[in-house]
Amino acid sequence: MFNGPWMRELSRMPWGIVLVTIGLAGFGMVILYSAAGGSLSPWALKHGLRFCLFLAMALGISIISPDTWMKYAWGVYGAVLVGLIGVELIGQVSGGSQRWLDLGIIRLQPSEFMKLAVVMVLARFYHFLPKGYETRPAALFPALALIAVPAALVMLQPDLGTALSIAFGGVVVMFLAGVRLWLFLGAAVAGLAAMPLAWSMLHDYQRKRVLIFLDPSTDPRGAGYHITQSKIAIGSGGISGKGFLNGTQSHLDYLPELHTDFIFATMAEEWGLIGGLFIIGGFGIILGWGIITAMQARGQFQRLLALGLTSTLFFYLAINMMMVMGLAPVVGIPLPLVSYGGSAMLTVMILIGLIMGIARQNKLPNA
Template sequence: MDLLNGPWRRELARLPWGMVLIICAIAGFGLVVLYSAAGGSLNPWALKQGVRFAILLVGALALALVPPERWLGWAWPIYITLLVALVGVELAGAVRGGSQRWLDIGIMQFQPSEMMKLAIVLVLARYYQYVPKGYESRPDVLIPALALIAMPVGLVMLQPDLGTALSILFGGVVVLFLAGVRLWLFGTAAAAVAAMLPVAWSMLHDYQRKRVLIFLDPESDPRGAGYHITQSKIAIGSGGLSGKGFLNGTQSHLDYLPELHTDFAFATMAEEWGLMGGLFVIILYGLVLAWGIRTAISARSQFQRLLSLGLTATLFFYLAINMMMVMGLAPVVGIPLPLISWGGSAMMTVMILLGVVMGIARANRPRFD
């Protein structure tokens, strides 16, 4: 049977191929950045990243062919499985870089917290699909939803992984807001959080406190804890309007810029491509975000709308925090730049996210049988 004929061919034609090209353009530019970060070599980052992206792109397109209603049925099993995996991380997780975030499952080390960024949006979208309109803010509805957010956030904070915990929290809160929870409740929650900041501060690890203090005054320790952000701002500022030129970055190639291929990949790019390169990347990302919002607007059900908007907001969180971080506008929390920074778990999460949104877009496109 030829899978490219008949129904399969029609379904493939309904995929948002224009958006696939934009995603490939972002990832392709990311490979250029990684090639330069390695001093003009495909190894050790660009070649492996390219192969990884090609495999994950095929996977994302396969996910895009999954009917959105399937995700409605899979939401609870996925969430519960990942929650159990997070408990497993606490009991027997692998420790890397001082953090306990990975489960060793034989063929690979799996990071459940990465997938939970998507699962929290999925399960809350499914939860509010069946909540009658006007009931969103009732305590008997809101408290279980808050518990769904609090459990994974608490487990991830124990690892400790502040950046991922904030990402899970952000995705969950966005879905609550989009579902119709009253605005004054968010104001009350914000006031409560502000009142608890001294307690939260006392619970932070020493390195996390140092990150916040360095964010407020990076010049207080320019050769120690403030080194990363100081060198990042120097790299971005020295790029000017059009950059120093491909392979001509000095902060990165002379090893002044730490983590130049992961968390600070945007700074590596901005030094060589300047403001114009930065705007090019931001515009491409903007097109992806606008597409995600349009997909949600055209969706046929509450579940699809919440899922598309929640996942799009999660992608926005990745982008905003990473770019603000490298420019000194947010503390360093270890969130990579989607499709550009080196890393397998983060890229897999983003490609799954995009695949699900593409599936919603495909399901809501007119049929031409």
């Protein structure tokens, strides 16, 4: 029993990373407890239970061999894409914007899974692409199409944040796969040139958000209010914060979305810079582990999958924190593991599970 295959399996688990995720999610519970005015309901308890469930799931996923994922990569991508189209069609029929599929027992948000699926399918795409073909148009355009189709569908919902996240994950995989650098630079220049076009495609409320981001004082009582109040919450926390349960910005309703998108501000008010560094540091460890795992991984698929997923996680974190600190416009992206909300946590835990699977593979003796 103690020397059996179970024990071996368990010893291969990245327990340090599990501990860090527990630490972050647990801190999330503490913040949600305070955000509810010192109460487990409605958020903290559910958050904890969900995390336990998803952690078990992530550990389960980590046992599945990355080769299996490679085998089914097209299938996964295709299934999620069908889901996305399905959501769009249902939305068209019911005459409103819809983002989830109701399967009766659970509501699935295909756009969330697409963040993972796009990385997976591109990793497989490049795994079998012979070295040196990456930048050829015959390889470039299919890869771009794999990114653009789902991103465009999500954009239609409209969900700018998720669409950007999908595109970011895909582009990172292309970069890592070795697509020529001048292409990225060229794309960046083209992107800048296309800004006016993109601007014209944005919805009014999105444009307003961008404008307000550039100058929050233009709308101190509307959307600029969110950014201003968030900065007040973070700044007033100082180094060590106002103390647990003592946040005023959050408890007196000055902070919007205090339990989801702006949870970092809620935290910072009570825990100060120290709490902020704890979260940044925790995620830094996870990201660093992801990068190392990727560099040690065997085979192009596993390398690309590990670092592509790590980058997707990074995108979540960076955009959310930049938003609450007034460095990015308000886009609805939660802080993984800490924010309340099922879909985002599910995605992130699957993401971590997949990376854990690759890490486990790295520890196996060479086949």
